[in-house]
Amino acid sequence: MRMKSALAAAAVIALAAGCGSGGSGGGQAEPGEPVKLTFLSLAWQKESLAANKQLVEEWNKANAGIQVTYVQGSWDNVNDQLVTQFAGGTAPDVIHNDSPALSGFAADGYLLDLSGRLPADLKADIPRPAWDTVTFGDGKGGQGVYGVPFLQESQVVIANRKLLDASGVRLPTPDNPWTWDEFAEAARKMTKDGVFGVAWPMKSPVNKTLNLALNFGGTFFRTAGGRTTVKVGPEEKQVLQRIHDQLYKDRSADPAALGQGTADPLPAFYKGEFAMLPAGVYLRQQVAEQAPDGFEWVTLPPLKGTTTQQGAVSQTLSIARDSKHPDEAMKFIAFFLNGPNQARLAKGDWLLPTSVKAASDPAITTKENGWDVATASAKDLVVAPFLRVNGFDEWKSKVATPVLQEFYSNKISIDEAARRLVADGDKVLERYQR
Template identity: 85%
Template sequence: MRMKSALAAAAIVALAAGCGSGGGDKGGSAAGKPGEPVKLNFLSLAWQKESVAANKQIVDEWNKANPTIQVTYVQGSWDNVNDQLVTQFAGGTAPDVIHNDSPALSGFASDGYLLDLSDKLPAELKSDIPQKSWDTVTFDDGKGKQGVYGVPFLQESQVIIANKKLLDGAGVRIPTPDNPWTWDEFSAAAKKMTKGDAFGVAWPMKSPVNKSLNLALNFGGTFFQTVDGKTTVKVGPEEKEVLQRIHDQLYKDKSADPAALGQGTADPLPAFYAGKFALLPAGVYLRQQVAEQAPKGFEWVTLPPLKGTTTDQGAVSQTLSVAQDSKHPDEALKFISYFLNPTNQAKLAKGDWLLPTSVKAAADPSMTTKENGWDVATASAKNLVVAPFLKVNGFDEWKSKVATPALQEYFANKISIDDVAKKLVDDGNKVLERYQR
């Protein structure tokens, strides 16, 4: 009997010790005894070499200037950040400052994992970023109240990267930010540039959803509508316009390179350098790879976004947020304000080849130089409006389960435009329903 109780006691002690050290992990970084510096973890998703360097440099500068608030740089990856955050949030071990993008914030905000920053933002930061960018991070908190759940800092617009020799050779009008190509002009130009074994354009559509939805706004296509608080999918003539035009280039005009269709955005670049096609619609960040990898003597230009009935494009932004469970939200916000001041934003934008949200950073000479198309890219920021899908609860599931396969099949010419519309709406509404119970 004595042996039994002794063993039981030993087991309990061991267990308690085990739990203690497990929980201590979390407490250790946040306890902050008086006199000890506050410690913050900063999860960064920077991945391009220049951008990681810029991030680390800013963190180092901050740590030197603020001995009482020490920030640890934690490297994350876009591939699995949301899976990682779901488990970390549930386990209470999330980093204090979180780098992510606005589509992901909507879900985390309504789940209550992120801190509402609306009353805490310093005036300087708030006024430096235009309201339409703040709109990309304003979400419902899951109980009907709107809040600001991140600070937007980098934005991406869709431009066209063109082979200068083929463009000049075709004798088409060169578009400018003030007078961009219409979709009709774009189709005509692509047809003209389709000669011999060279195609006019390439549409890498391995991940077709965000690209199609952002461009669909050119003709007012929103894909979602909210009536009486219930969100449903809508695919009407406005939504079909851009889908149909891309499909026409592939199968009617035959001015789009079919080899690029199943590829990811950066995959067709070798063929682009080889002159196999002239125009590559892509996000502004792709300029970096072209600038760094293109063979010597390859000349390229950046063309401004296309015009349908408008030049509007759906915008999402990269963001920094504070975890609801962070023990030092005020210090975290101080760090964010420093991290995203105009000077640093210009640095980050240059590192990632994206557009800064800060008005002052966008006016930086390095953001408006003609070199590498920065002038065209920065000018395209004026076309960005909040992407309607940002506010849709369940968009992620709709995208991966319904929209991605449906659009892939449509662009592979396996189903018709009416089939794809029906799939997006019928199957899509079933998915959205789960989130509106």
């Protein structure tokens, strides 16, 4: 009896040990055996999924020595998933994510600093402002590059062609875009007979508002003497007030769309219930695919405040610091994100490539589906100021999202909104600066 229970105990311990060591990536490769990498991809649009999987397949065919396994992830919960996988030592080698998420993981030491590893041609093909979106502190006073940026999003305006022409307003071009005043005026003109000029879907209002706020130089954060605080002054209030005016003063914005997510108002857009929808360039994909026959639409360039600058974040590929094969992972990334391949990925996701070579690809500079306007808007992208703010994610979900939602639904005044963004916000940021 004693023997049996001792055996049982031994079995349990062996089991536990087995669980603990079943770590990432399959361990050191035997000589002659291929190195195995896992690649967590967050692609979700149909064309983009196909492009991602095809690139992995092409790589595997050409590189018998480095075999990549495609793992599907989702934007909804990727950061929760990564926190657990990093802590448990089972993270994938190559990780698809976006730059706002990288700063936290970098500061916590989970991502590999790529600055010394980037191949020269990859580094040269992607311009400086894009690299700025992935350069963060390493949590120990230094700086590092924690991902390769490859897809970016700008905010454009998608418009119903017929309603636009009928209103007789001037058509904006990338060289001569609408100012916010002209935009408001155009929306007012298009508002008649139960049709609204514009729709602002503001279920997730924070990134949209902050990226557009840069039009008037609104940064929302200020860093002085090593401390970051929230700032809501006249520059920041511009975009807030202008959107609010369209909703409640001009009444040129469709109130039904306010609580919706970005893609939710599309059915009403096709029916002609409103004329213009400010949205990220990727939304063109759904319009192009789903719009009923005969529905004509155009992509209008980004609006101009004092400048046309918008805050940019990037989709990125990073390497886990605990990956056993960082060199091989870097080679895979360099292949995956070279000029021609970035053009394929950009086309698949209807976003803007960071690669200079990809940006000149005829497939994404054509007039069709507004690609010319979308690609031209890349010049307005600058690194979003909130990217470097440690604790931004908590500020966003605990403070900014509820405050902006309440403000846009006219429950609180702009001064009350500003007060709470700053006072409650600074309390949250405090925690990250101890």
